Amino acid sequence: MLLTKETLLGKSLEELTEWVQQQGQPAYRGKQLHQWLYQKGARSLEEISVFPKIWREQLIDYPVGRSTINYRTIAPDATRKYLLSLQDGLIIEAVGIPTAKRLTVCVSSQVGCPMACNFCATGKGGYDRNLKAYEIVDQVLTVQEDFQRRVSHVVFMGMGEPLLNLDEVVAAVKILNQDVGIGQRSLTISTVGLPQKIIQLANYHLQVTFAVSLHASNQTLREKLIPSAVHYPLEQLLEDCRNYVEITRRRVTFEYILLGGLNDLPHHAIELANHLRGFQSHVNLIPYNPIDEADYQRPNQQQIQTFMDVLQQHKVAASIRYSRGLEANAACGQLRFSHS
Numbered sequence: 001m002l003l004t005k006e007t008l009l010g011k012s013l014e015e016l017t018e019w020v021q022q023q024g025q026p027a028y029r030g031k032q033l034h035q036w037l038y039q040k041g042a043r044s045l046e047e048i049s050v051f052p053k054i055w056r057e058q059l060i061d062y063p064v065g066r067s068t069i070n071y072r073t074i075a076p077d078a079t080r081k082y083l084l085s086l087q088d089g090l091i092i093e094a095v096g097i098p099t100a101k102r103l104t105v106c107v108s109s110q111v112g113c114p115m116a117c118n119f120c121a122t123g124k125g126g127y128d129r130n131l132k133a134y135e136i137v138d139q140v141l142t143v144q145e146d147f148q149r150r151v152s153h154v155v156f157m158g159m160g161e162p163l164l165n166l167d168e169v170v171a172a173v174k175i176l177n178q179d180v181g182i183g184q185r186s187l188t189i190s191t192v193g194l195p196q197k198i199i200q201l202a203n204y205h206l207q208v209t210f211a212v213s214l215h216a217s218n219q220t221l222r223e224k225l226i227p228s229a230v231h232y233p234l235e236q237l238l239e240d241c242r243n244y245v246e247i248t249r250r251r252v253t254f255e256y257i258l259l260g261g262l263n264d265l266p267h268h269a270i271e272l273a274n275h276l277r278g279f280q281s282h283v284n285l286i287p288y289n290p291i292d293e294a295d296y297q298r299p300n301q302q303q304i305q306t307f308m309d310v311l312q313q314h315k316v317a318a319s320i321r322y323s324r325g326l327e328a329n330a331a332c333g334q335l336r337f338s339h340s
């Protein structure tokens with residue numbers, strides 16, 4: 001009987017050890033395999049030079065679980081955007097964002113996204129399927145290899161809604177932490193918010209940074225921007241976030257895209273501050289990155305600064321996040337399987 005071959009990437013040290021033993025190899029080869037997969041980024045078993053040659057030749061076609069780089073663009077600010085081909089031929093995007101001290105990878109959690117937020121290019125392109133944990137980990141290893149530098153941070157802010165793929169996202173967090181060696185606090189899960197899911201995530205008691213894409217200071221406005229908000233009243237979302245803090249003892253980051261004239265006026269800042277008063281949270285203001293299918297405006301510098309000042313006057317911690325990679329369509333909201 002032919003058993004379906006499971007990819008090796010995604011397996012723990014124990015599982016890899018079991019696998020090598022099933023292949024008639026000594027247990028210590030499991031540790032070697034683990035190191036070559038997660039530390040050296042091996043793409044095939046053939047290249048694992050510490051393995052006996054005859055065995056390697058037998059395993060030449062064994063699926064490791066790595067994607068291939070289909071296309072790569074480098075923005076003037078050194079941000080790199082990748083289109084990666086998965087084993088079934090579908091394509092996802094990942095972004096590598098270098099600074100002097102950090103190398104951050106923005107990973108996708110789904111192929112496309114079903115949420116269809118009005119301001120986001122990914123949502124305009126449709127949805128295919130959830131990613132497996134190993135396909136998320138692969139994105140990090142790919143960027144690490146391409147930059148020839150250790151990845152220090154991972155943000156689940158690429159294509160997809162992580163909480164629609166919670167099990168695989170949590171599995172990926174554990175692998176990135178335990179097997180690749182990235183601290184949980186250097187991993188960020190970002191969500192638009194889904195009923196029940198925030199509490200489910202909280203109950204995993206992860207040490208990750210948790211970010212919620214809020215984008216509006218009241219329910220009516222939020223529904224205009226985010227179709228799924230109809231099923232999740234703002235009050236309930238904020239209540240779940242408070243419970244998240246309670247359960248995990250970790251603060252929540254709120255992301256707020258500034259859309260000129262729409263949600264960026266001083267009275268919106270006051271309304272937002274009223275919701276967040278006394279809440280252990282931080283607001284990340286993201287000036288809108290233009291996409292072709294929507295005609296929202298990016299506010300000017302003065303409007304952005306005023307919005308932040310009003311929040312701070314109302315004792316809400318806030319900062320402005322300027323997206324990187326804008327020129328290569330690699331910035332927040334611009335990921336959409338395109339070569340430009």
Ligand code: SAH
Pocket residue numbers: 119120121156157158159160161162190191192211212213255257286287288289290291332333334
């Ligand atoms: N689905 C998750 C993960 C995607 S994160 C979430 O919604 O949080 C992508 C981040 O970029 C989110 O905060 C998203 O709202 C923001 N974003 C989407 N489109 C954008 C745009 N055109 N300009 C700036 N930020 C955008």
